[in-house]
Amino acid sequence: MRGRATRYFATLKGRGQLPLEVEPLGGGRFAVTLEGKRREVDALPLDHGAVSLLIDGESYSVEFEEHGEEVAVLVRNQVVRVDVADERRLRLRAAHGGFTVEGRQAVSAPMPGKVVKLMAKVGDQVKEGQGLMVIEAMKMENELTSPKSGKVVELSAVEGATVEKDAPLAVVE
Secondary structure (H helix, E strand, C coil): CCCCCCEEEEEECEEEEEEEEEEEEEEEEEEEEEEEEEEEEEEECCCCCCEEEECCCCCEEEEEECCCEEEEECCCCEEEEEEEHHHHHHHHHHHHCCCCCCCCCEEECCCCCEEEEEEECCCCCCCCCCCCEEEEEECCCEEEECCCCCEEECCCCCCCCCCHHHHHEEEEC
């Protein structure tokens, strides 16, 4: 059964805001239009929370993890953080001056892994989106970035150390 297409806006670092439309086609199939290109997508939820996607004959196993307003998307050994909002939510954000974070912000490990590189130290002034450290997990490197502009006031991450999922790594004020 076909449904009505919903318009979303995906915000990716370095790419800006991209409009996309998602139309349910029924039976786990969707028509997704991104940057003017329409593709049919077959989606099958898997037992462990991942989703198997079939796009133009290519198969992808995709995992999602929510981080506040953003979603970390793991596909083909790459993690991409995406903020997705529908038109209503986007209007609400605009009316409230965007969605900048305030106050003390903790950065924690999105998954178990090893700290392979520190890119900031306590006392450093950082900008929103600036890299703080790199964590290696599942044979891929993930840069953890500052959630806001401010000062690094705590840094519990140690280069070479193994960390568990949700382990506190840094605090930015």
